[in-house]
Amino acid sequence: MNFRAIAEVVMNASPAKEIEVLAMEQNESLTRFANNSIHQNVTERNVQITVRSVIGTKVGIAVSNDVRRDSLRELAIRAFDAARVQPDNPEFKGLPAQQAITPVGAFDDAVAECTPEQRAASVGSICRKAAASACSAAGSMTTSSLEIGVSNSKGILAEHRFTMADASTVVMGKNSSGWAQGTGWRLKAIEPEALADEAISKVRMGVDPIDFQPGDYTVILDPYATADLLEMLAFDGMGALAVQEGRSWMNGRLGQRIMADSVTIIDNGSSTAGMPWPFDFEGIPKKAVEIVASGVAMSPVYDSFTAGREEGKQSTGHATPPSPQGRFGPAPMNLFLMPGSTSLEAMIKSTKFGLYITRFWYTRTVHPRDAVVTGMTRDGTFVIRDGEIAHPIKSLRFTQSYVEALKYAEAIGVTPRLLRSGFGGAVSVPPVKLAKFRFTSSTR
Amino acid sequence: MKDFTSHAMNIAMAEGARYADIRILDHREQVVSVKNGNVDGVGDQYSQGFGIRVLVDNSWGFASSAYLEKAEIERVTSLAVKIAQASARVPGEPVDLGKPVTSVGKYTTPIQIDPFSISLEQKLDLMFRADEIMRRNPGVKVSEGNVISVRNHKFFSNTEEAFLEQVIYESGGAIAATAISDTEVQIRSHPNSFRYQGTGGWEYVTGADFTGNAERVAEEAVRLLSADVCPSKETTLILDSSQLALQIHESCGHPTELDRVFGTEAAFAGRSFLTTEKRNNFRYGSDIVNLTADSVRQTGLGTFGWDDEGVPATSTPLVRNGEFVGYLMSRETASRLGLESNGCMRADGWNRIPLIRMTNVSVEAGTWNFEDMIADTDDGIFMETNRSWSIDDMRLNFQFGTEVGYEIKGGKRGSLLKNCTYAGITPDFWKSCDAIANARHWRLWGTPNCGKGEPMQTMGTGHGAAPARFRNVKVGVFR
Numbered sequence: 001m002n003f004r005a006i007a008e009v010v011m012n013a014s015p016a017k018e019i020e021v022l023a024m025e026q027n028e029s030l031t032r033f034a035n036n037s038i039h040q041n042v043t044e045r046n047v048q049i050t051v052r053s054v055i056g057t058k059v060g061i062a063v064s065n066d067v068r069r070d071s072l073r074e075l076a077i078r079a080f081d082a083a084r085v086q087p088d089n090p091e092f093k094g095l096p097a098q099q100a101i102t103p104v105g106a107f108d109d110a111v112a113e114c115t116p117e118q119r120a121a122s123v124g125s126i127c128r129k130a131a132a133s134a135c136s137a138a139g140s141m142t143t144s145s146l147e148i149g150v151s152n153s154k155g156i157l158a159e160h161r162f163t164m165a166d167a168s169t170v171v172m173g174k175n176s177s178g179w180a181q182g183t184g185w186r187l188k189a190i191e192p193e194a195l196a197d198e199a200i201s202k203v204r205m206g207v208d209p210i211d212f213q214p215g216d217y218t219v220i221l222d223p224y225a226t227a228d229l230l231e232m233l234a235f236d237g238m239g240a241l242a243v244q245e246g247r248s249w250m251n252g253r254l255g256q257r258i259m260a261d262s263v264t265i266i267d268n269g270s271s272t273a274g275m276p277w278p279f280d281f282e283g284i285p286k287k288a289v290e291i292v293a294s295g296v297a298m299s300p301v302y303d304s305f306t307a308g309r310e311e312g313k314q315s316t317g318h319a320t321p322p323s324p325q326g327r328f329g330p331a332p333m334n335l336f337l338m339p340g341s342t343s344l345e346a347m348i349k350s351t352k353f354g355l356y357i358t359r360f361w362y363t364r365t366v367h368p369r370d371a372v373v374t375g376m377t378r379d380g381t382f383v384i385r386d387g388e389i390a391h392p393i394k395s396l397r398f399t400q401s402y403v404e405a406l407k408y409a410e411a412i413g414v415t416p417r418l419l420r421s422g423f424g425g426a427v428s429v430p431p432v433k434l435a436k437f438r439f440t441s442s443t444r
Numbered sequence: 445m446k447d448f449t450s451h452a453m454n455i456a457m458a459e460g461a462r463y464a465d466i467r468i469l470d471h472r473e474q475v476v477s478v479k480n481g482n483v484d485g486v487g488d489q490y491s492q493g494f495g496i497r498v499l500v501d502n503s504w505g506f507a508s509s510a511y512l513e514k515a516e517i518e519r520v521t522s523l524a525v526k527i528a529q530a531s532a533r534v535p536g537e538p539v540d541l542g543k544p545v546t547s548v549g550k551y552t553t554p555i556q557i558d559p560f561s562i563s564l565e566q567k568l569d570l571m572f573r574a575d576e577i578m579r580r581n582p583g584v585k586v587s588e589g590n591v592i593s594v595r596n597h598k599f600f601s602n603t604e605e606a607f608l609e610q611v612i613y614e615s616g617g618a619i620a621a622t623a624i625s626d627t628e629v630q631i632r633s634h635p636n637s638f639r640y641q642g643t644g645g646w647e648y649v650t651g652a653d654f655t656g657n658a659e660r661v662a663e664e665a666v667r668l669l670s671a672d673v674c675p676s677k678e679t680t681l682i683l684d685s686s687q688l689a690l691q692i693h694e695s696c697g698h699p700t701e702l703d704r705v706f707g708t709e710a711a712f713a714g715r716s717f718l719t720t721e722k723r724n725n726f727r728y729g730s731d732i733v734n735l736t737a738d739s740v741r742q743t744g745l746g747t748f749g750w751d752d753e754g755v756p757a758t759s760t761p762l763v764r765n766g767e768f769v770g771y772l773m774s775r776e777t778a779s780r781l782g783l784e785s786n787g788c789m790r791a792d793g794w795n796r797i798p799l800i801r802m803t804n805v806s807v808e809a810g811t812w813n814f815e816d817m818i819a820d821t822d823d824g825i826f827m828e829t830n831r832s833w834s835i836d837d838m839r840l841n842f843q844f845g846t847e848v849g850y851e852i853k854g855g856k857r858g859s860l861l862k863n864c865t866y867a868g869i870t871p872d873f874w875k876s877c878d879a880i881a882n883a884r885h886w887r888l889w890g891t892p893n894c895g896k897g898e899p900m901q902t903m904g905t906g907h908g909a910a911p912a913r914f915r916n917v918k919v920g921v922f923r
Contacts, residue, residue, distance in 0.1 A: 035708070037537070038503065040898075042505075042899070043507045043523060044507075063487070064489070065492065085564045086568065087483070087572075120531065142899075324485045361836070366863075368629050395836060399921055440843070440867070441867055
């Protein structure tokens with residue numbers, strides 16, 4: 001993608017003086033397997049150009065994947081026409097101005113050049129290990145390279161390219177299953193055989209699960225389940241738009257100690273321990289934001305629109321892509337739950353009676369103001385008794401405030417794992433031990 | 445266009461494919477969104493490109509590109525074949541596609557008013573008028589609304605001589621009012637919470653009567669803040685047709701997808717309790733429960749001429765008189781059961797492979813007048829409009845929340861209830877259904893946001909439903 005050439009054509013064609021061009025080109029390949037064989041194997045080459053045309057306080061948006069010069073000129077006109085017909089929006093304070101960006105390396109040639117044969121070899125090793133254990137494996141491996149460019153009429157010109165590799169598998173036995181996932185911007189972050197071993201070990205631990213009464217229990221969460229805590233808390237209100245509209249769990253809690261002292265949640269777009277991305281979709285550098293510090297709710301993240309609605313606020317560099325569908329609002333996409341000092345083994349050993357949970361599934365918000373979420377456990381739920389894993393149980397449904405759950409955090413794990421987030425970006429999460437978690441029903 | 449598609453098919457066959465198909469798609473979407481009296485988003489989104497799917501021996505490959513040029517089609521077709529050859533390194537069962545699909549024709553969604561002929565000014569005016577009515581209520585903290593217009597112009601061809609052109613129009617919109625106190629958020633939306641969307645023209649939007657419902661929506665949102673909380677108990681539950689539509693989507697539509705049954709969604713969307721030995725041999729619901737999958741009912745989000753394998757639109761039963769009788773199928777999965785596809789393969793764009801997706805999965809109307817159903821209920825709760833939803837990976841254990849509920853006492857609708865939830869196990873729930881309202885109350889809803897597959901695909905599905913009654917349901921899961 002020649003971003004600068006695309007931006008120049010659009011800007012030259014635009015009747016608006018204030019304009020922004022965002023372009024993303026993606027080459028993504030995904031190999032999907034089930035029943036120990038590859039059943040889908042796909043690749044995509046696409047580009048998306050989003051133009052924001054500004055007339056005073058009116059903003060028109062047009063999106064296209066057609067990079068021919070005539071189409072780019074038409075795109076500029078469409079965005080202008082969409083702005084022209086609107087009434088003024090006094091809440092919009094203009095496109096942001098240029099800020100210095102510190103580049104960060106996150107591109108691995110090995111990911112960008114990964115072939116279908118290499119992906120087949122990786123998933124093949126998972127399938128063979130599962131078959132050798134009389135199990136059936138399903139999952140996927142993705143390799144992706146993405147170039148992003150943002151330019152606006154106020155001097156912003158930001159460009160970044162990065163790679164992403166992700167592999168996950170669910171391995172199923174007679175009546176149990178296990179899960180494993182790995183994510184990174186380097187190909188070496190994906191260790192297929194280790195993923196297979198991890199999932200198969202859960203299958204073995206989970207044989208013949210028994211029914212279990214729902215209720216309040218101490219839980220130890222694998223990083224996969226911890227990731228859901230962060231993702232849903234982000235979705236339910238780590239962005240300033242949700243706080244400004246009064247629908248966030250942070251409303252009424254800012255500055256208050258609402259979680260255990262051991263809980264610190266940071267969004268850091270420049271850490272190479274995550275999936276680094278130095279600027280947001282407006283071209284503003286991503287600042288490291290302490291969202292929760294030692295249990296205290298500190299601040300949501302901002303984009304230029306939400307910062308403009310509060311006196312003295314600046315964007316923290318967390319804009320999401322502009323969309324004609326409306327503002328999603330700023331969002332953290334590089335979340336870290338800062339590690340503690342307790343190993344997973346020590347957490348289990350210190351538990352008189354509780355549950356050890358691999359992952360959560362199909363979680364949805366029930367009440368946004370308290371981040372009450374319902375969902376199921378999946379791919380391995382176990383009873384801990386007297387410091388040891390006693391036996392597997394059938395999956396349980398929970399209905400629980402995630403804010404309250406982290407208030408009862410007794411221990412944070414020492415070893416984080418980087419996982420691709422369902423809401424975009426990635427989260428870095430260790431296991432956690434929570435003294436109280438509410439389960440509301442069980443399944444068959 | 446035929447030159448392009450033929451060229452790709454010839455290359456695929458020459459390079460070793462035993463089957464190939466190509467879809468070329470031009471997607472246009474225009475959206476107007478308003479919030480709190482201001483524009484939240486106005487603009488359009490275009491996307492065009494092509495995707496080629498090939499079968500080499502028994503292995504699939506798929507490649508796609510936004511660059512619709514001859515040289516790129518040649519590159520992408522060859523790449524799809526190479527990917528299929530790589531798939532063969534981890535082989536599966538033999539693939540049988542059944543009898544050839546040779547469909548030829550053109551389908552266009554019947555519309556009265558082209559939604560793209562309505563100006564942005566007109567769309568904004570409609571949304572601003574509804575928004576202004578909601579904001580007259582001082583208790584409303586957030587008022588919002590949007591309308592969407594979609595046109596998908598697609599071509600399909602395969603190596604079995606099929607050649608199809610379809611122009612599918614979708615229109616829709618919704619309004620919502622949010623009231624917020626120091627401790628809670630309450631929302632009311634109209635016509636439903638997932639945006640009211642169907643295949644149709646601008647007439648579909650005007651039929652929703654946003655301005656006529658804006659005052660009610662605002663008033664109900666504010667009133668919910670001081671309403672009683674839904675009690676925790678086991679009781680009789682009556683669902684409105686829009687909530688029942690989502691119940692059908694999650695607990696009937698998804699588990700009848702045959703790819704889930706065969707395990708190919710195990711790692712992402714999940715599997716199904718409706719395993720193959722249960723077909724024609726499993727009581728899914730009570731005798732009055734009849735569920736149908738169709739792609740022919742007008743205005744459904746699952747309505748089209750042919751699916752993305754070129755199989756003609758049709759209507760097939762899933763549950764008859766409570767017995768589980770059928771699946772949603774592709775050519776490949778149907779042949780594994782000795783059946784023929786019922787045309788459920790759909791892709792959400794040119795860059796995605798077709799998957800088994802719901803078309804319009806609906807419960808057929810019953811015999812009750814809704815008013816008689818309420819009058820016939822001594823003690824229970826009527827719940828309306830979805831707010832939250834979750835179901836396990838086998839599609840058995842579910843929990844739903846609704847925006848609003850009403851106590852039913854002595855056959856009369858009573859006080860307003862908030863934070864309503866209900867939970868159950870799919871076949872137990874449907875077996876407890878003892879009343880379904882008649883055709884006068886039946887309505888075809890759209891679910892425009894159904895996620896499935898990797899990379900994730902978002903599909904629109906249709907669901908027809910009438911209000912229905914269920915006995916001994918656990919409600920008030922989280923107070």
